[in-house]
Amino acid sequence: MGEKILMKGNEAIGEAAIRVGCHFYFGYPITPQSELAAYMSKKLPKIKNAAFIQAESEIIAINMVYGAASTGARTMTSSSSTGISLKQEGISFIACAELPCVIVNMQRGGPGLGSIQPGQADYFQATKGGGHGDYHLIVLAPSSVQELVDLTMDAFDLADKYTNPAMILGDGLIGQMMESVEFKERKKIDLPDKKGWILTGCKGRKKYCIVPFNMDPYEMEKVNFKIQEKYNKLKEREVRYEAVNLDNADLIIVAYGTVARIAKTVIQNAKSEGINIGLIRPITLFPFPESIIAEASKKVNKFLVVEMSLGQMVEDVKLAVNGKAEINFYGRVGGVVPTQSEILNEIKKYLK
Amino acid sequence: MKKVFGRPKSLTKDPFTYCPGCHHGIAHRLVAEVLDEFGIREKTIGISPVGCAVFTYAFFDCDMICAAHGRAPSVATGMKRSKPDSIVFTYQGDGDLAAIGMGEIVHTANRGESITVIFINNAIYGMTGGQMAPTTLVGQVTQTSPYGRDPKTMGYPIKVAEMLSTLKGVAYISRVALSKPAYVLKAKKAIRKAFQSQIEGKGFSLVEILSTCPTNWGLSPIEASKWLEENMIPYYPLGEFKTPEEVS
Numbered sequence: 001m002g003e004k005i006l007m008k009g010n011e012a013i014g015e016a017a018i019r020v021g022c023h024f025y026f027g028y029p030i031t032p033q034s035e036l037a038a039y040m041s042k043k044l045p046k047i048k049n050a051a052f053i054q055a056e057s058e059i060i061a062i063n064m065v066y067g068a069a070s071t072g073a074r075t076m077t078s079s080s081s082t083g084i085s086l087k088q089e090g091i092s093f094i095a096c097a098e099l100p101c102v103i104v105n106m107q108r109g110g111p112g113l114g115s116i117q118p119g120q121a122d123y124f125q126a127t128k129g130g131g132h133g134d135y136h137l138i139v140l141a142p143s144s145v146q147e148l149v150d151l152t153m154d155a156f157d158l159a160d161k162y163t164n165p166a167m168i169l170g171d172g173l174i175g176q177m178m179e180s181v182e183f184k185e186r187k188k189i190d191l192p193d194k195k196g197w198i199l200t201g202c203k204g205r206k207k208y209c210i211v212p213f214n215m216d217p218y219e220m221e222k223v224n225f226k227i228q229e230k231y232n233k234l235k236e237r238e239v240r241y242e243a244v245n246l247d248n249a250d251l252i253i254v255a256y257g258t259v260a261r262i263a264k265t266v267i268q269n270a271k272s273e274g275i276n277i278g279l280i281r282p283i284t285l286f287p288f289p290e291s292i293i294a295e296a297s298k299k300v301n302k303f304l305v306v307e308m309s310l311g312q313m314v315e316d317v318k319l320a321v322n323g324k325a326e327i328n329f330y331g332r333v334g335g336v337v338p339t340q341s342e343i344l345n346e347i348k349k350y351l352k
Numbered sequence: 353m354k355k356v357f358g359r360p361k362s363l364t365k366d367p368f369t370y371c372p373g374c375h376h377g378i379a380h381r382l383v384a385e386v387l388d389e390f391g392i393r394e395k396t397i398g399i400s401p402v403g404c405a406v407f408t409y410a411f412f413d414c415d416m417i418c419a420a421h422g423r424a425p426s427v428a429t430g431m432k433r434s435k436p437d438s439i440v441f442t443y444q445g446d447g448d449l450a451a452i453g454m455g456e457i458v459h460t461a462n463r464g465e466s467i468t469v470i471f472i473n474n475a476i477y478g479m480t481g482g483q484m485a486p487t488t489l490v491g492q493v494t495q496t497s498p499y500g501r502d503p504k505t506m507g508y509p510i511k512v513a514e515m516l517s518t519l520k521g522v523a524y525i526s527r528v529a530l531s532k533p534a535y536v537l538k539a540k541k542a543i544r545k546a547f548q549s550q551i552e553g554k555g556f557s558l559v560e561i562l563s564t565c566p567t568n569w570g571l572s573p574i575e576a577s578k579w580l581e582e583n584m585i586p587y588y589p590l591g592e593f594k595t596p597e598e599v600s
Contacts, residue, residue: 024434051433055426056459063423063456067430070417071397075434093420199415199431201438203394209409210417 002183009145010078010175013104013168014039016152017076019183022102023050024075026064028057030083031116032172033106037078058083062090062103069099070210072198074156078104080172081122082113084130091165092131096212096223100159102152103137104168106175107308109335117335118171118258123312126169127286134224136231138166138238139285141256145179151283153186158238160191162230169285171308173258173337231287240283241292249278251302251347254293254317256282258337259306265340270347277347285313293320301325304350306343308332360384362393364413369404373573375530375563376404376472380411382540383441383470386547387414396439397431399424401448404478408443422453425460428467439550441468447477450486450510457516457558464521464555468546471512471558474565475584482568486510489583494568509587513560517593523555526592529562529585531577538590545595554596562588 007015014036017025025040037054044052051068055061061077068075079087084105094101107122109115126139138158140151148170155166199208214220242260245267246252253263260281267277280296282289297303303325305314314329321327330346332338359365362384370376387393393414400408402421409416419427424442432440449457449471457469476494477483484497487509491500501509513527524546528539539561546557562584564576571579 024430026430049436053429053433053463056455059423060426060456060459063420063426064430064433066419066423067399067417067427067432068434069430070427071431071435071438073434075430089420090423097417199397199417200435201395201397202413202415207413208415211409212418213406 002185004180004182006178007145007181008035008176008178009148009170010035010106011039012145012149012181013078013152014043015183016149017102017156018043018047020074020153020156020186022074022076022156023047024068024073026053026055026061026068026075026077028055028061028079028083030080032108032175033078033080033104035175036104058086059090062087062094065101066090066094066097066099069094069101070097070199072194072200076102076104078106080106080108081110081119084122084125088131091137092133092135093212094165095135095137095227096133097210098163098227099165099210100163101165102155102159102168103165104170107169107171109333115335116172118173118308118337119333119335120171120257120259120308121310121312121333122169123285123307123309126167127288135227136286138162138164138234139169140166141169141283141285142174143257143260143281145174145177146181148174149181149183157189157191162234163192164230169257171258235287238284239287239289239291241289242279242281242283243292244279244281245276246278246280246296246300248276249300250276250351251304252278252280252296252300253304253306254280254282254313255306256285256313259308262338262340262343263306266343266347269340269344275347275351282313288316288320290316290320293317294322294324297321297325302350303327304330304347306330306338308337360388362387362413364411366410368411369407371567373564373566373576375474375561378530378536379470379472379561379563380408382536382543383443384412385540386543389544390547390551392439392547392551395437396441397435399427399440399442401442401444403445403448405443405445405472406479422448422451422456424448425453425456425465425467425469429460429463429465432465432467439547441470441547443470444472445478446471446473446475446485446487450512454486458519461516461556461558462519462521464523466550466553466555468550469558470543471560472563473512473560473588474563475509476565476568478565478568487512489587511588513558513593516558521556522558522594523596524549524557525560525594527560527562527588527590529580529590531564531580535590542592549596560588
């Protein structure tokens with residue numbers, strides 16, 4: 001057991017990444033995640049053969065990740081909303097080339113330059129691909145600093161296991177927040193050997209090529225099918241969620257990240273007013289926890305999806321519920337965080 | 353019988369996909385010969401660009417990766433930093449390096465990344481069918497400068513070698529041509545020095561190679577070489593722009 005230390009969310013991600021062997025970080029300053037780059041710039045130069053580069057743009061940072069990942073190194077970049085948009089071309093290449101890496105998005109208010117306060121309006125971008133072509137990221141949504149640590153470490157393992165980029169989808173609030181965290185001893189897990197594809201020079205073997213294109217459409221279709229197969233496996237094996245108080249709930253809130261924290265306070269306060277609220281908190285946004293939502297919709301006929309967007313995850317909830325229950329939505333955007341009393345009022349109106 | 357000429361080990365048996373009279377094939381061969389001569393093929397990683405040379409990955413018999421358009425120097429940076437004992441080179445055209453990838457090449461050179469860049473300047477976009485490049489000459493007719501490049505609205509051709517040689521992180525920069533045997537020999541020397549700079553950890557190296565594009569210039573291979581000598585060399589002078597003393 002490690003000791004508990006007080007850490008800022010963004011810095012905790014950096015420490016977690018370094019502890020699981022991520023020694024190559026490439027980034028570009030943007031609020032509200034710059035502390036992560038700053039942390040890496042302090043720590044990585046002290047580690048032998050590690051590298052921190054402040055890239056000249058977000059586009060460059062993700063392409064440096066592409067290069068480092070192709071040699072088998074654990075590597076990451078981080079940004080916030082508008083910067084993540086710039087990385088999309090590179091992310092699509094990495095997904096097509098089937099390289100593991102971790103991308104952190106501490107979302108801020110959008111669209112455009114938006115604001116620097118927390119947001120969740122990059123859900124579509126994160127979970128549906130984001131760049132061009134058919135691909136997905138493994139998307140993990142932490143709701144505490146401890147979970148930032150744990151999920152960052154898991155993200156590297158999942159990326160290696162599925163040779164696919166993984167994203168930590170947080171927001172400015174979790175990134176800026178300080179909480180006590182513990183860097184727990186990790187269980188050893190078997191990860192696939194990278195030796196069969198990493199570019200290290202062709203000594204003693206045939207040359208390897210990483211080629212994220214094929215001019216023959218039938219061959220390119222096969223590349224798509226192969227990648228798709230991984231997403232099916234992810235859906236079968238890697239779904240994570242937290243379910244709170246689902247039995248006998250009058251209504252179930254579906255929320256992730258920061259909003260799920262607020263929802264937990266709503267549950268307590270509603271209880272004192274005699275209202276029984278449940279919560280389903282997706283921890284993996286891709287793969288999305290459809291089954292638990294579908295299951296819950298057989299027993300509870302009212303759902304409220306709360307997001308810091310104008311309705312993005314709600315579409316996945318609707319697909320999971322498939323008409324079996326009523327779904328309402330409440331969202332604040334542009335950097336505005338919904339309060340617990342707003343959400344409770346919404347619930348009361350809805351349950352009337 | 354003694355073998356006096358053969359395919360360099362660093363080239364695969366795949367036939368080149370380039371048009372007749374295009375200089376890519378000569379440039380490939382020279383790079384491959386240099387990799388062979390230094391005995392570095394097995395520790396080299398090459399990065400192919402987007403453009404005609406996208407198929408480079410198939411022609412060099414060493415580990416290869418394809419980068420997005422213009423991003424090869426950044427991919428090279430990530431590789432070289434994570435695998436510093438490898439030899440990393442990019443192979444880029446003028447659209448890739450001097451248009452969409454201008455930011456990448458400037459900052460990579462400025463950081464003094466220990467990589468080698470082979471820069472093919474043929475004053476036009478080849479793969480997409482002959483559009484204006486940043487290096488297209490004033491007055492040159494292309495698909496997107498049908499009345500000739502007018503500097504008033506399209507700017508002047510960019511001299512990449514001269515511009516990058518002002519940066520302190522750069523170890524070696526030269527401009528060469530391939531239009532006649534004497535030039536080819538000089539080009540080979542320049543490519544050797546560029547890789548030598550990297551092997552010795554001197555910093556960033558780049559060789560700008562003036563090349564023909566007979567197809568998109570609308571000329572025969574012989575006319576194209578002549579056009580290059582009469583039009584490109586006067587604007588893009590050949591020679592070394594930066595050398596560390598040890599490799600000069």
